[in-house]
Structures are given as C-alpha cells and as structure tokens.
Amino acid sequence: MSALILIVDDDKAHLSMLETMLKGWGYSVEGVEDGADAIEKVMETPFDAVLMDVRMAKVGGIEALSRIKEYNPAIPVVIMTAYTSVDTAVEAMKLGAYDYLTKPLNFEELKMTLERSLDHMTLIKENESLKERISENSSLTNIIGNSKPMKELVGMVKTVASTEATILISGESGTGKELFAKAIHANSNRKKAPLVTVNCAALTDTLLESELFGHEKGAFTGADKKRDGRFMQANGGSIFLDEVGEIPMPMQAKLLRAIQEREIQRVGSDKVFNVDVRIIAATNRDLKDEVEKGNFREDLYYRLNVVNLWIPSLRDRGDDVPLLAAFFIKRFSEFNRKQLKGFTPMAMDVLVKYDWPGNVR
Template sequence: MPEKAHRILVVDDEESMREFLSILLRRDGYQVETAVDGAQAVACLRDGHFDLVISDVKMPRLDGFSLLEHVMARAPGTAVIMITAFSNTEQAVEAMKKGAYDYITKPFKNDEIRLIVQNALERMELRKENRQLKRELEQRFSFGSIIGKSRPMQAVYDLIEKVAGSRVNILVTGESGTGKELVAKAIHFNSERRDQPFVAINCGAIPENLLESELFGHEKGSFTGAVAQKAGLFEVADGGTLFLDEIAELPAMMQVKLLRVLQERELRRVGGTRTLPVDVRLVAATNKDLNRLVSCGQFREDLFYRLNVIQLALPALRERREDIPLLVEHFLGKYSPTVSLTLADGVLRRLLDYGWPGNIRELENTIERCVVLCGDGAITVDSLPGHIRTGADPVEAPMQDLPEEGLDLDNYLGNIEKSILLKALDRTGGIRKRAAELLGISFRSIRYRLAKYGLEVGEEE
C-alpha cells in the first residue's frame, strides 16, 4: 500500500464499471472518486488534485479525449489511462499522442488494470522527483566558494555569470564583510582571463606617495629609494584582473591618473617615457556610498562612471538570514574538518536573530571562536559572544544630551571605553591582538588600556 494514498478519479457513464473499478482500487489502498462523464470529471479536478484519471472514451457531454486534453493542459501532474469497449488502433495511437499513459480495451483482467495503475503512478512519482531535482539544481547553494541559496544571492550568481565573460569594469558594493573580494575572485575565475593573474590592491592601505609607483611601476632612479626598475600592478596583472579594493580611499591625484589609464588603455611608469599598453580587467570594491562621495566632490564623477559600468551590490547578511544555517554549516566544516560538531538547542535561534553588523566575516569569526571553545562536543549557547547570546547591540547608542546636572566626562568615557574593550575581547575570544585590530588600535595601546581598567583577561598570544 502506498505511504500516502494516491487519489484516483474513475470516469465512466456506466455505473457497473465505476463500481467495479472503485472496489478493486480501494482494496489496493487508493482513494477513489468517480464521475459520470467528462464534464463532472472536470469539476472534480477543479476541486482537488488527482494523481491518476481512468477514463472511458465514449461519454455524453464531454468525451474521454476532451477530458484527456483538459488534464494535459490544466493538470500536467496527473496521469491518464483511457479505457474503451471498442478496440481501435487509431484511437489508441491518438490517445498516446495526446499524452495518455496507456489505453486499454474492455474487458480486462483485474490484475492487468492493477498493474497498469501501479506503473502509471510510479512513473508520475518519478517525474515529480525529477522536477524537484531540477528545481534544486536551478537553485544553487553556492557559486565557487561563495555560499548562499537566498534569492539575492541567486541574483548575484546570475549577474557574475553574465558579466564575467565580458571585459567591462565592475564595481562591487556592500557593507564590510559581505564577500566583495570573494565575488571579485569569482568574476575572475569565471572569465576567460582565469589562467592569467588576479592581483588585488587595497587602495586605503598604501601610503599616498607610494600608490602611483605601486600601480604603474617606476624606472630606476625616478625618486629617492627607486633603486631598481619596478613593474606596477597593472603590468603584473597584464591579461588578467586587477582588483582595486576600497576604491573610495583613492586620493584625488590618483583618481586623475587612474582615469587617464582607463581612457587611454596605456600607462607610463613613474619617471618613464615609454608608454606601455594596458590589458587589464578592473574590478573595484567599496563599502562606501560612492554616489554620495561623488555628489559631495570627494570622488571624481568621470572615474565613477568608468568603474561603475556594472554594479554588483552584495546584500547584508541580515537581509538574507535564510543563508545563515548554510553558512554556519560551511564554517563548522572549515574550522572543524575532522569532528562533526552539532549546535546545542537555542544556538541557531540566536545566530538567526542577531543583526550581524560585520556580516559574514563576523559570522565566520564567531563560528571559529565557538569551535575553539567547544572542542569536540556541541556548540553551546554559552560559547557565543555575550552580545550575540543576549541579542544586545554591541555598542550602546551614544548619549543624546548632556544631563541637567552635568557629568564626570573622564568617568563617563572610561565606562564606554571599558565596555567596548570587553565586547571586543568577547568577540575575539579573548585574543588581545585581534581585539586591537577590531578597534583600530595598536597592541601596545590595548595592553595599556586593559591594564588601566584592571582587565587583564586576555590570554597571551
């Protein structure tokens, strides 16, 4: 007997036939309904789903063939078996052509009809499974090393596929930690340039006076310290992709120079006279609102348009929470490759509820920390950083107004500093070096500040 009874509709104007089939099929565990002609059958089909229709051919009002056409058009998930009292090869062929599963002639043996029904239903199930599989294949769970099955991520995958083959410049935007660099690499490795270099440079991390030589190279002796000729990253990336990260940090002077290179597709090294051809695909990234920087004059509009031929906007993690379980599983596998860790009750709920201002990077760091703290058991709620456990905002909203009675500024700021230090330590699992990075201060500085508040809680690293 099938696990969930299949629903069968028996359509025949002859009452004895309806009764006979009903009894036979019910005995096999199917749910059977009957209709006296095609028109009544259409009404039944409108009211509910049937897995199979067994229909006579000759019937008043709507005949079997019209019913078959109706089912094929309106209920393609329903199989149809035609039965007739008059054996007729042409009709049989027509029935099969129109999509019937089988065509049988009366009289038939009990076992014969039972077997045909069983086969028809099995084939229907198989088709349903295939459709389901196809849907799952269409819905991708990852693209290269990018994980995510949510709609916004499907759109990102589609766009990467569409643009990767072309040479157009791409601007990847999104909050910090949303995967901009990952996407830049995916674009490169899905393009024809995949066998050529992928070169990344963080425009905000290089001192302004060195940036030009870093990008375009220099000739020997062109400035103090230029002891040898050096190729710039544009040359290193020749034929490949150059990823300009944090493009909003590009100083005004360099914006002009970059624009010229993009327009002329050639460059000159610092201190050089020769022009060199440029064959580089540019992908730029920013977590800033470049439109706003353009309108307040901090970023050149002409350069913006050159870089922003296609914009790939990455969603924040809180806008695609349905990807969190998938990402958690991915990072658990990454940080605990040999032991399969489980999540204790309540952990996933908290991970789903939290706002993730640091996006996937923050989720990744959190899972890494939990793996370290939990060893080889389950990830417990207690191993989560405090602010994720309690759902509190990691940084308190600053006070709006000075209280009437005034305040002790040093004490007030000290309390804020102390609480932020603790939160940073919490988030980095007590690793002071990483907490310092998180707060943009030096290791010396965090050590000093922790000592000042008597917070010697970090472990030595």
C-alpha cells in the same frame, strides 16, 4: 575528428612519403620543408603533434623545437634524424622533445610513437579542461548562500563574467567583495591570465601610484631598481582595485587615464606602456554620494560603474546564516581534528536573529 600532425623535413621525397603514410593511418597532415615555416605554422594552427627532422638547411630542428616549445610547451614534438648523435638526442630531450627516432625510420616504431604522443596530448588537454572546470566551480561554490539575493548575484556573475565590462562591487566590509571578484575572473575569458589585487586603502598617494604603475630606478627615495606595477603584472588578465573609494583625488585622475586610454607610465618615466587589463573595483562607500561631496571624480565613477554588483549585508539575508554556520563549524572541526555535530535549535535561532555588524569575517 582525426588528429592533425605537422611534418617538417627538408628532404622533399621523404616528406612526401611520410605525408602519404600518415594519411593512410588516418591522420590529417600538413608538411613544410624548413624550421622557420614550422614555427610559423604552429603559431597559426593547433596541431596535435609535430614530427620534425633535426638537420635542415635553414632553421634546424633543434632551434625550431626550442621556439615551438616556448610558444606551446604542451605540444609533443618527435625528432627524427639520419645522424645517430647522443649529444643531439640529449639536447632535444632537454628542450622538451617527446621522443627521438633515427632514419631510416622503423615505420612500426614511428606509428607507436605517434600514437603515444597523441595519447599524451589528449591527457594534457583533458587535464587542462578539468582544471578549468574545477577553477570555475570552486570560485562559485566559495560563495555560500541560498537566499534569493545571493542566487540573483551568482546569476549576474555568470552573465557578466564572460563580458569585458568594468565592474564595481559595492557592499559593507565583510560581505565578500573579493570572493565575487575572484569568481568573475575565474569565469571570464581572461581566467588563464593573472588576477592581481590591490588594496587601495593601504597605501599613500605616492606609493599607490608606484604600486599600480611601477617606477624607474631612482624615481624616489628607496627606489633602488626599476619595478613593474600591478597593471603590467595583470596585463592580459584582471586587476581588482579593493577599497577604490579611498584613492586620493590626484591619483584618481591618473587611474582614469589608465582606464580610458589603456596605457600607463612608470613613476619617473615619460615612456608610455599599453596595457590590456579588465578592471574590477570594490568599495564599502556610496561612491555616488562621494561624488556629490566632491571626494570622488564623477568621470571615474561612471568609468568604474559600468556594471554594479551590490552585495547585501548578512543581516539582510538571514536565510544564509545556517549555511554559513555549517560551513564554519565543518572547517573548524577539520582544522582542529574535532567532531562537532552542529548547533542546537536555540543557538541557531540566536545566530539567525543576530544583526552581524561585521558580516562574514
């Protein structure tokens, strides 16, 4: 598939000539005569490069370059001008232009510059793709286990991660609930946006509301400036509500509204903000039991428990103990610069038979 290049030039004859020439070189080409149209085009279409005149009647090349780079910092933009101005060249390069050519164009130089810019774009795309693959793989390889329950869990993570479903992760303390939350986010369509973690057990009712939804200046003692909450910080991404079973009942109603309506209010403000956040919650409690006891809202429970991932305790997956032991002895050896061969059969037998009340900590 040929590279797609956007040409921006208010000289119609010059624009037409460039379109014909670049098509002859095998490129797919679109042309516009104004910087504003160029900005709009880049927002609509994934161009591989932009070739743009710097002086145009309406929105000039420098302004268009700035806006294009704000929207897509990676796209290479080659600036061309009939005015040999060092200041303009410096300004364009500071704004992120890939290169700078003067009119009348040297066509061989233009061809080489475009080829280099496209090679540059290809490297960026390959690098981003590699980062994504590494992120996905590392998030799953951090989950150590070859037992049947762990294989089933990893399979479920792969299945549900690409959905938008709210997920409740249940399990004893130390079973790795946060690791699974990170794996879900890293394998989701939201992986390029933040995963924000909140320990719901560590904050009082008032502080938790401020932590989740933010506050206005003067909303309470010590609120000396306006602050965004975790929901706003996670907008477009995911929020991990750890120990969600510890949230006090009054705060549960506010969390329910945020999940149902996808909107929040800062403490001390009447203004409503829309948020697009995926909820991943975790608990070491039996929330169904807490609902029956009157400690947890039933409607919130069902909102959170769309998909339930239950992580077994280490004593219920003894087959994974040798793998975990090997992982930790390797990490200890690297950290302390020592060479440890491993465990004797007798020592490993003791480890496998131990009930591990704290699981993996």
